[in-house]
Amino acid sequence: MKLITAIIKPFKLDDVKSALQAYGITGMTVSEASGFGRTRGHTEVYRGAEYTVDLIPKVRLEVVVDDGDAEKVIDTIVKAASTGAIGDGKVWSVPVDHIVRVRTGERGVDAI
Amino acid sequence: MHYLMGAMVSAAATSTNATNHADTAWILASSALVLLMTPGLAFFYGGMVRGKNVLGMLAQNYVTMGMVSVLWIAGVYSLAFQGSNGLIGNLTQFGLNHIWQQPAGMSLTIPPMVFVAFQLMFAIITPALITGGTADRLKFGSWVAFSSIWLVIVYAPVAHWVFSPVGWLAKKGAEDFAGGTVVHANAGAAALAVILVVGKRKGWPKERMRPHNVPFILLGAGLLWFGWFGFNAGSALSANTLSAYAFVNTNTATGAALVAWMLTEKIRDGHATTFGAASGAIAGLVAITPACGFVSPMGSIIIGFAAGIVCCLATGLKNIFKFDDALDVVGVHLVGGILGALLIGFFGTAMVNGANGVFYHGGWTLMGHQALAVAAVVVYSFVVTYVLAQIIQKTIGFRISEEDEVAGLDLSQHAETAYESANLSDGSRFLSNFTSTK
Numbered sequence: 001m002k003l004i005t006a007i008i009k010p011f012k013l014d015d016v017k018s019a020l021q022a023y024g025i026t027g028m029t030v031s032e033a034s035g036f037g038r039t040r041g042h043t044e045v046y047r048g049a050e051y052t053v054d055l056i057p058k059v060r061l062e063v064v065v066d067d068g069d070a071e072k073v074i075d076t077i078v079k080a081a082s083t084g085a086i087g088d089g090k091v092w093s094v095p096v097d098h099i100v101r102v103r104t105g106e107r108g109v110d111a112i
Numbered sequence: 113m114h115y116l117m118g119a120m121v122s123a124a125a126t127s128t129n130a131t132n133h134a135d136t137a138w139i140l141a142s143s144a145l146v147l148l149m150t151p152g153l154a155f156f157y158g159g160m161v162r163g164k165n166v167l168g169m170l171a172q173n174y175v176t177m178g179m180v181s182v183l184w185i186a187g188v189y190s191l192a193f194q195g196s197n198g199l200i201g202n203l204t205q206f207g208l209n210h211i212w213q214q215p216a217g218m219s220l221t222i223p224p225m226v227f228v229a230f231q232l233m234f235a236i237i238t239p240a241l242i243t244g245g246t247a248d249r250l251k252f253g254s255w256v257a258f259s260s261i262w263l264v265i266v267y268a269p270v271a272h273w274v275f276s277p278v279g280w281l282a283k284k285g286a287e288d289f290a291g292g293t294v295v296h297a298n299a300g301a302a303a304l305a306v307i308l309v310v311g312k313r314k315g316w317p318k319e320r321m322r323p324h325n326v327p328f329i330l331l332g333a334g335l336l337w338f339g340w341f342g343f344n345a346g347s348a349l350s351a352n353t354l355s356a357y358a359f360v361n362t363n364t365a366t367g368a369a370l371v372a373w374m375l376t377e378k379i380r381d382g383h384a385t386t387f388g389a390a391s392g393a394i395a396g397l398v399a400i401t402p403a404c405g406f407v408s409p410m411g412s413i414i415i416g417f418a419a420g421i422v423c424c425l426a427t428g429l430k431n432i433f434k435f436d437d438a439l440d441v442v443g444v445h446l447v448g449g450i451l452g453a454l455l456i457g458f459f460g461t462a463m464v465n466g467a468n469g470v471f472y473h474g475g476w477t478l479m480g481h482q483a484l485a486v487a488a489v490v491v492y493s494f495v496v497t498y499v500l501a502q503i504i505q506k507t508i509g510f511r512i513s514e515e516d517e518v519a520g521l522d523l524s525q526h527a528e529t530a531y532e533s534a535n536l537s538d539g540s541r542f543l544s545n546f547t548s549t550k
Contacts, residue, residue, distance in 0.1 A: 044322070045385060046385070046387055047387060048377070048380065049320060
């Protein structure tokens with residue numbers, strides 16, 4: 001099993017979610033995040049005083065999938081999240097050792 | 113005394129001391145309008161501070177509404193508006209005793225009790241204005257003590273000098289229709305004095321302290337603008353042509369200043385901001401306050417436009433002279449109040465009310481009176497406030513501890529928080545991080 005984590009532009013969340021639902025994934029977790037990559041931040045001005053905002057808002061999306069689905073899910077996310085502009089984000093995956101559905105106690109792939 | 117001319121005229125037109133019901137209704141409504149300015153100010157300032165200090169700011173403003181409402185009735189009204197001494201009134205109307213008697217030297221067409229209510233609202237907002245300069249670092253209890261004493265030893269005499277017809281500056285011929293000197297220059301000078309006593313906020317100016325809620329600032333500015341019609345047009349103390357002039361001039365100057373501030377920002381910084389729109393509106397309201405019943409609507413455009421540019425640039429003074437005027441009370445209220453009071457010397461016209469200024473063949477006499485009023489009020493307010501703030505600081509302590517300052521006023525002074533993540537960074541945007549670039 002793999003945990004796929006995607007950091008994407010907030011306004012792309014709906015597109016990515018729809019694409020993943022169309023692919024057939026059964027669940028995902030979404031949280032608000034902030035950070036920086038190559039984009040760095042932006043500048044705001046209040047009464048003439050400049051403020052550099054280093055950390056810009058992003059959405060973090062996490063989904064656990066079976067090993068065979070990982071590449072295709074990553075491709076689906078990348079395709080749906082892409083605008084071609086700087087700041088589109090990143091997607092990565094890591095191996096998952098254990099997973100348990102709390103209600104039933106099911107383990108492994110059955111719990112996804 | 114000049115600002116009462118409208119009331120005097122209508123008093124003569126009816127009969128002396130006869131109550132005019134239309135005037136009474138307008139001034140009662142105006143009193144309510146002026147009261148609303150202080151909650152408006154609280155949100156205007158509250159939006160500008162960091163998320164951990166917003167309740168502290170609201171609390172300082174609201175407690176002033178409470179304290180002054182009681183003190184004014186108890187005796188401060190009498191100190192400001194009774195007696196025959198030019199420097200300070202007396203306590204003959206302690207507890208509003210004999211309140212059916214007219215204020216000294218006045219012949220109102222409204223019941224004196226209505227005048228008490230109207231002037232009370234001015235006495236509330238004047239000390240409240242100071243809280244913007246000293247934001248984020250005053251002990252709550254010390255603020256209550258300070259503002260109560262300040263009302264008696266600074267506000268009451270200054271209001272007496274200028275607003276009471278027996279006051280020495282009014283007798284000299286100084287014109288202040290609704291409080292450019294009494295309210296704005298006075299509060300601005302006092303704010304500067306307290307700032308110098310309590311010092312700068314921890315981290316200023318290296319650490320930038322971004323406004324936590326710009327929509328609050330705009331909301332507060334809108335409430336102030338609305339309430340200001342009572343403040344200025346109500347200061348005619350009558351529902352007549354003069355109050356209509358004050359109303360139109362107030363709105364016109366405010367509009368001009370809003371545009372001028374945004375234009376200045378656009379040219380200097382590259383963007384016209386919403387915060388700049390709100391700031392410009394307040395600068396215009398401040399500058400037209402002393403002048404609204406003495407100038408023509410065309411004059412009000414020039415005064416407003418000048419206020420928008422001058423006050424926008426004046427907010428940079430604190431960075432040059434290194435005083436932490438947190439929310440620009442000096443740049444907007446001291447500078448704007450002085451500017452408006454002095455511009456009467458140019459734009460005052462007897463066609464509206466009062467004396468002629470330089471541009472209306474009145475010579476420099478009026479300007480001399482205006483300069484005297486400005487100097488007297490600013491110097492008196494600054495010196496007395498500085499001494500009072502030092503006494504407070506050295507006895508009960510004016511400034512909060514460093515630990516409390518880091519925790520924020522909301523938690524340390526009031527055991528409350530406005531937002532769940534109020535202690536994170538600026539408290540409004542989760543994990544936002546700001547660094548200065550200039």
